[in-house]
Amino acid sequence: MKLPWQGTSFANGIHPEDHKELTEHKPIRRMPFSNKIIVPLSQSIGAPAKPIVTKGQDVMRGEPIAEAGGFVSAPIHAPVTGTVSAVDELVSMPNGSKTPAILIDTWPSSDQAIRYLQPRDTKVMSADELVKAVQDAGVVGLGGAAFPTHVKMKAPKGKTITTLVANGCECEPYLTCDHRTMLEQTDNLLKGLQLAMVTSGAEKAIIGIEDNKMDAVEKIREAINKQQLTNITCEAVPTCYPQGAEKMLLKSLLGLEVPAGGIPADIGCAVFNVGTLAQIGELVPEGRGLIERIVTVSGPGVSKPGNYIIPLGTPLPYVLEQVGAIEKPGMIILGGPMMGMSIATRDIATTKGITGILVFPPEQLPCCNEPEMPCIGCRACVEACPMYLNPSMLGKLADVSRHQEMMDEYHLMNCFECGCCSNSCPANIPLTQKIRVAKQSIRQKARNAR
Numbered sequence: 485m486k487l488p489w490q491g492t493s494f495a496n497g498i499h500p501e502d503h504k505e506l507t508e509h510k511p512i513r514r515m516p517f518s519n520k521i522i523v524p525l526s527q528s529i530g531a532p533a534k535p536i537v538t539k540g541q542d543v544m545r546g547e548p549i550a551e552a553g554g555f556v557s558a559p560i561h562a563p564v565t566g567t568v569s570a571v572d573e574l575v576s577m578p579n580g581s582k583t584p585a586i587l588i589d590t591w592p593s594s595d596q597a598i599r600y601l602q603p604r605d606t607k608v609m610s611a612d613e614l615v616k617a618v619q620d621a622g623v624v625g626l627g628g629a630a631f632p633t634h635v636k637m638k639a640p641k642g643k644t645i646t647t648l649v650a651n652g653c654e655c656e657p658y659l660t661c662d663h664r665t666m667l668e669q670t671d672n673l674l675k676g677l678q679l680a681m682v683t684s685g686a687e688k689a690i691i692g693i694e695d696n697k698m699d700a701v702e703k704i705r706e707a708i709n710k711q712q713l714t715n716i717t718c719e720a721v722p723t724c725y726p727q728g729a730e731k732m733l734l735k736s737l738l739g740l741e742v743p744a745g746g747i748p749a750d751i752g753c754a755v756f757n758v759g760t761l762a763q764i765g766e767l768v769p770e771g772r773g774l775i776e777r778i779v780t781v782s783g784p785g786v787s788k789p790g791n792y793i794i795p796l797g798t799p800l801p802y803v804l805e806q807v808g809a810i811e812k813p814g815m816i817i818l819g820g821p822m823m824g825m826s827i828a829t830r831d832i833a834t835t836k837g838i839t840g841i842l843v844f845p846p847e848q849l850p851c852c853n854e855p856e857m858p859c860i861g862c863r864a865c866v867e868a869c870p871m872y873l874n875p876s877m878l879g880k881l882a883d884v885s886r887h888q889e890m891m892d893e894y895h896l897m898n899c900f901e902c903g904c905c906s907n908s909c910p911a912n913i914p915l916t917q918k919i920r921v922a923k924q925s926i927r928q929k930a931r932n933a934r
């Protein structure tokens with residue numbers, strides 16, 4: 485069925501080359517276990533988890549090893565069976581900061597089956613019990629946000645959720661882990677979606693997928709029909725970056741706009757990534773924790789690109805070795821090339837929020853390496869911005885630290901750092917980076933003033 489608003493989508497945006505052909509047709513594979521696992525205690529937005537194991541303790545794969553540090557926090561489970569070799573060891577994070585971690589020596593040649601299970605009958609569980617089960621499973625937003633999912637599963641106080649949206653856009657170039665999840669874990673996705681409908685009270689749900697993944701649209705529609713899920717639909721939306729941003733997707737699917745500074749619940753909606761829902765659908769009935777995730781490992785610097793199930797805490801050098809990465813990359817990006825993070829050190833491990841690991845040789849970098857030139861006033865950045873901002877002006881004001889003006893007159897805080905402006909600028913001005921630094925500086929000043 486074609487929706488009346490379908491095809492109108494949101495305004496502006498861009499069409500970068502997607503490079504998804506490298507991995508989109510490759511079935512999900514499991515990566516072998518590394519003999520050392522490094523599990524950072526801070527893997528989600530919110531309070532870090534608190535360790536509940538001690539050095540020298542043997543742990544079973546799936547066993548809780550750190551409890552949630554508060555309501556906005558997620559517990560952590562052992563990704564492997566092995567022996568804890570250190571607790572509270574400071575390790576590097578992708579952004580260069582240090583965080584405490586639990587280190588585990590994987591038992592060699594041991595059976596790595598998951599034995600820590602507490603099966604549940606979700607049909608008889610209340611909404612509160614389901615929310616608690618999602619928190620106990622340590623599920624966070626797997627689309628990259630890493631926000632503890634249980635917090636979003638109930639309508640915020642004073643609001644009503646009528647429509648739940650499953651985000652299957654995966655609009656970032658190279659990334660295909662959500663695409664493969666929708667094809668290979670369709671039933672888990674629909675199960676997780678139905679559980680989220682119970683907790684949120686939503687009457688209906690829509691799965692939104694970009695129209696460059698019609699095989700996933702068809703597979704899901706088939707499953708919906710077979711299971712006679714009359715309150716769930718699956719809709720294709722135009723392929724256009726950043727269609728996967730929740731505000732853009734809500735506009736495309738429902739024709740509704742989230743008010744400036746607002747959240748989807750303000751218009752009666754909640755948005756979940758499809759990979760997150762598939763994990764809820766698998767983990768909650770089995771009563772186990774999130775110990776691994778599907779990661780797209782790709783880019784021109786990798787000889788075995790693919791979508792791999794990788795235990796959380798797997799050291800990055802081990803992953804790079806397994807996929808045949810070149811020895812001297814020019815750039816490694818965690819996430820997609822538009823909103824992901826270029827890392828300065830390989831001395832990190834995989835975490836719950838890492839959707840992709842992209843490797844580029846020095847001569848094939850995904851971003852412009854040319855020097856910044858003066859603005860020529862072409863307005864390409866303005867025409868690309870999906871939030872109707874003036875990135876050129878924001879960049880100029882950021883250069884002279886006129887932060888208050890950026891906020892009051894140019895709505896700085898509506899920018900969600902999608903990268904469309906920088907990508908469109910013929911003068912190679914790193915607009916998104918300037919805007920990001922200005923936002924960080926404003927937040928830091930606010931923290932210092934408290």
Ligand code: SF4
Nearest residue numbers: 869899901902903905
């Ligand atoms: S990064 Fe911000 S200013 Fe630039 S296009 Fe995206 S939303 Fe607009």
Ligand code: SF4
Nearest residue numbers: 859860862863865909
């Ligand atoms: S795209 Fe670049 S050159 Fe054109 S107006 Fe924006 S900042 Fe200036």
